[in-house]
Amino acid sequence: MSQNIQTSLPEPIVRYRNVTKAFDNRVVLKQLDLDIMPGEKIALIGPSGSGKTTIARLLMTLEQPTSGTIEVNGEMLWHMEHKGKLVPANEKHLHRMRSSIGMVFQHFNLFPHxxxxxxxxxxxxxxxxxxxxxxxxxxxxxxxxxxxxxxxxxxxxxxxxxxxxxxxxxxxxxxxPQILLFDEVTSALDPELVGEVLDVIKGIADKKDTAMLLITHEMDFARDVADRILFTDGGVIVEQGTPEQIFENPQSPRLRAFLTRFLKERQYELASETAAAGVQ
Structure with missing residues (x-):
């Protein structure tokens, strides 16, 4: 006697639905839809001003969406239920929701005293x-x-x-935290210090229980760490896929142009390092 066995798939730990963010008249995110699965490592790449950091800041409750909804563990982040109606979240709700999220910033934000x-x-x-x-x-x-x-x-x-x-x-x-956000954490570092920080993040990524959203301009690092890479430009996700798909078979002209520009910059850096080593 055969039985139908249904395997339930895990629910996303984070859902962005139709999320738009504007600063005055400047729209930096346009109707974003994004799911992040438990333990998934996602790298966000793209030119400056493409909306990458805003995606993380909305999740960390540092910025509020202009429209749309964000859910964490199936619960609204920026909204709450009150007397059967959905109303804007109060600070108590936001405090509770952000307790499952950690963020590492570009400029450390340590207490100097x-x-x-x-x-x-x-x-x-x-x-x-x-x-x-x-x-x-x-x-x-x-x-x-x-x-x-x-x-x-x-x-x-x-x-x-x-x-x-x-x-x-x-x-x-x-x-x-169940979700860790890294916002260009090596951009403020001298080049010789970048490796030590990336090695630590790679060690964390090897532990499968924490979802990670990595905003980075380190393409080799994104390739090594991410399960999925999102290329953003103009406030939208232009293309997404595995590291192999993104780096070896980019589909959109914008992504191809971005990767070509990165490759030229990387070749220039390597040439400069080689020349400097020859002088020593």
């Missing part, structure tokens, strides 16, 4: 109300993970840019 250890454990104590000793143990564990276990008593001003960014990553991880 706190040690590295305090920077990482602060949210556990004041947001999660975790006992200080327990928070300290968790923070030390994360600082060890990013290779900064010997810098716990240092202040941000005593660290290199790459070290500061690794502290910022540890601070985001310490809250055990």
């Amino acid at each position: 706190m040690t590295i250890l305090r920077n990482v454990m602060e949210a556990l104590v004041h947001v999660r109300k975790m006992p200080k000793q327990q928070a300290k143990e968790r923070a030390l564990e994360l600082l060890h993970q990013v290779g900064l276990q010997h810098h716990t008593k240092h202040y941000p001003a005593q660290l290199s840019g790459g070290q500061k960014q690794r502290v910022a990553i540890a601070r985001a991880l310490v809250m055990q």
